[in-house]
Amino acid sequence: MKQAKLDEMTIDELAERFAEIGIAQDQAELMGEIGKFNRLFDQMHAVDIELRARGPAARLALLRLFDYPNMQVRLQAAKRTLGVAPEAARKVIQAIYDSKWYPQAGEAGMSLWNLDRGVFKPD
Amino acid sequence: MWPGIPLTEKRGAACVPIAADAARFWITRLHGPEANYSDALPCLDAAARKLNEGDEAGAQQALDASGLTRLSPDGAVLMRAVAGSLGIGPLDLPWADGPRLWRAEVIAAHLPLFKVYAPAAGLLAKAGAWDESKHPRWPAGSPDHQGGRFNQGEGAAAGEGQPAAPGTGHVAGPPLGQPPEIPPVDPPTAQLRNAFAKLAARWLARAVANAAFGPEGEFLTALEAAAETALWLYNKYPLIKAYLDDPESLDELQNNVGKPAEGYDVHRIVEQTPARDRKDPDDLIDGPENLVSIPRLKHWEITAWFMRGKNVDFGGLSPREYLRGQDWDERRRVGLGALIRFGVLKP
Numbered sequence: 001m002k003q004a005k006l007d008e009m010t011i012d013e014l015a016e017r018f019a020e021i022g023i024a025q026d027q028a029e030l031m032g033e034i035g036k037f038n039r040l041f042d043q044m045h046a047v048d049i050e051l052r053a054r055g056p057a058a059r060l061a062l063l064r065l066f067d068y069p070n071m072q073v074r075l076q077a078a079k080r081t082l083g084v085a086p087e088a089a090r091k092v093i094q095a096i097y098d099s100k101w102y103p104q105a106g107e108a109g110m111s112l113w114n115l116d117r118g119v120f121k122p123d
Numbered sequence: 124m125w126p127g128i129p130l131t132e133k134r135g136a137a138c139v140p141i142a143a144d145a146a147r148f149w150i151t152r153l154h155g156p157e158a159n160y161s162d163a164l165p166c167l168d169a170a171a172r173k174l175n176e177g178d179e180a181g182a183q184q185a186l187d188a189s190g191l192t193r194l195s196p197d198g199a200v201l202m203r204a205v206a207g208s209l210g211i212g213p214l215d216l217p218w219a220d221g222p223r224l225w226r227a228e229v230i231a232a233h234l235p236l237f238k239v240y241a242p243a244a245g246l247l248a249k250a251g252a253w254d255e256s257k258h259p260r261w262p263a264g265s266p267d268h269q270g271g272r273f274n275q276g277e278g279a280a281a282g283e284g285q286p287a288a289p290g291t292g293h294v295a296g297p298p299l300g301q302p303p304e305i306p307p308v309d310p311p312t313a314q315l316r317n318a319f320a321k322l323a324a325r326w327l328a329r330a331v332a333n334a335a336f337g338p339e340g341e342f343l344t345a346l347e348a349a350a351e352t353a354l355w356l357y358n359k360y361p362l363i364k365a366y367l368d369d370p371e372s373l374d375e376l377q378n379n380v381g382k383p384a385e386g387y388d389v390h391r392i393v394e395q396t397p398a399r400d401r402k403d404p405d406d407l408i409d410g411p412e413n414l415v416s417i418p419r420l421k422h423w424e425i426t427a428w429f430m431r432g433k434n435v436d437f438g439g440l441s442p443r444e445y446l447r448g449q450d451w452d453e454r455r456r457v458g459l460g461a462l463i464r465f466g467v468l469k470p
Contacts, residue, residue, distance in 0.1 A: 045439070
């Protein structure tokens with residue numbers, strides 16, 4: 001099935017697309033498909049750019065993914081909303097780190113550390 | 124017996140109780156001299172018979188009938204001391220009222236005796252040395268294929284015989300769910316075999332982190348049994364087991380480099396390919412300060428993190444791309460940071 005263009009999608013559809021990509025990332029990581037994993041990050045980045053282009057309210061649509069059943073989706077949604085919902089997003093990232101749900105817990109821990117030392121500058 | 128003392132042993136093909144004196148010694152350490160007058164030894168005989176019949180649930184029931192449900196006052200203190208010494212949790216059992224008779228030096232004198240069982244204790248603790256009174260199992264042959272699974276005890280509603288799927292608890296993470304199904308036939312590709320190893324290791328680690336106390340022990344037992352007959356799983360089992368290691372000190376990880384072991388890889392704290400591209404000296408890249416031995420599946424997770432592009436932490440660069448422009452100290456800092464956050468290195 002042909003994928004709809006991002007700029008033709010509603011905000012809800014973009015959030016859903018973000019979650020689908022996150023799930024596919026999780027699967028690619030499990031299968032050790034690093035190339036595919038990275039291509040999926042390109043796609044996720046494109047969704048994020050589309051949401052940013054529609055303003056802060058559109059970006060907040062990703063907050064609904066904070067309790068998504070898939071941990072990869074939660075983590076990426078939280079990391080990409082730090083600029084618009086810093087407290088809530090950080091709480092989610094901290095919870096993922098504390099959960100020891102690897103490999104996402106490892107990435108979450110690195111993000112917190114990079115935030116604290118000023119390397120990660122959310123926008 | 125907690126923390127990992129075998130009360131039965133194999134003699135030929137048969138399972139028999141350990142010598143009565145030895146059994147009495149260990150039982151009275153935790154349950155006091157009154158345990159000498161309990162039904163513990165006959166129950167141990169009965170449990171060994173059940174094990175010979177292949178009836179693990181029956182063996183557990185036989186042990187449960189021994190009536191050893193309370194610690195002695197000295198046994199409670201000893202258990203906490205042993206737990207602290209072995210780095211595991213004590214059992215959540217009540218203890219009897221009464222005077223304490225053992226002084227601190229007597230307790231301390233016991234610790235080396237329990238140390239012998241540290242490997243088994245660690246494995247059982249990781250595997251979830253569950254309290255059967257809280258997690259009684261359905262007996263073998265129960266309807267609806269519940270045999271050996273966990274019964275929620277009296278008062279559980281019909282259809283609730285499955286273990287409660289633990290989530291990430293206080294952080295309300297996704298539910299742990301059931302363990303991955305062990306493939307009944309060899310997965311046809313290395314990719315699939317590795318994927319199963321990752322699934323199994325992560326599920327076990329999450330169960331341990333959730334203090335699920337039960338299902339991981341059952342799954343670990345099933346994995347070990349399957350690994351005895353399936354070569355592919357026999358080969359992957361060390362990876363799964365290594366993944367459950369607790370974080371270690373940098374000295375320990377570095378010292379283990381000289382002791383190759385199944386399931387572990389030598390990992391460079393500062394990644395080698397970018398370092399060689401930058402013409403960093405070989406004696407730094409391959410020097411003992413830069414090498415650690417870590418569980419292979421953790422090595423894969425950390426390497427994948429380094430390679431992952433579009434990472435917002437680094438302005439959209441992969442960690443590897445970001446570090447290309449950094450000096451050795453920053454690359455080492457990030458390398459050590461990753462080992463800590465991925466649960467390999469003690470903070």
